[in-house]
Amino acid sequence: MDLMKSVSVSASGMAAQSTRMQMIAENIANANSIETPEGGPYRRKVILFKAALDQSSGLHEVKVQRISKDYSKPLKQVYDPTHELADANGFVAHPNVSTFLENIDMREASRAYEANMSAIESAKEMMVRSLDLLR
DSSP: OOHHHHHHHHHHHHHHHHHHHHHHHHHHHTTTOOOOTTSSOOOOEEEEEEEEEETTTTEEEEEEEEEEEOOSSOOEEEEOTTSTTOOTTSEEEEOOOOHHHHHHHHHHHHHHHHHHHHHHHHHHHHHHHHHHHHO
């Protein structure tokens, strides 16, 4: 694999992790949103990646397959019968976002981004050294 192809693969990984970090930031920003324009509390978003084959270059790249709402984790139910959004039993639905887990995910995404950046920097250094050898 030539160096430019490795840079392309790492760049696709960086783009995917950047999208992941944006989604995590949205989850954290809406951790207390009990009412959304669609109705109901905010639901945590999750991302699914896929390996995509670029037909022109033959490279496997990382792509975002989809971002969807997390229905596997239930909404938090808080008893507050005086709240205007309380149901008949006095419970208010809150987002299924754990800022603790989102911060862990953010750190993981950040490190994956940095690893791809490091791979690009290494490829760049190898290209510069190769050019120096050819002089």
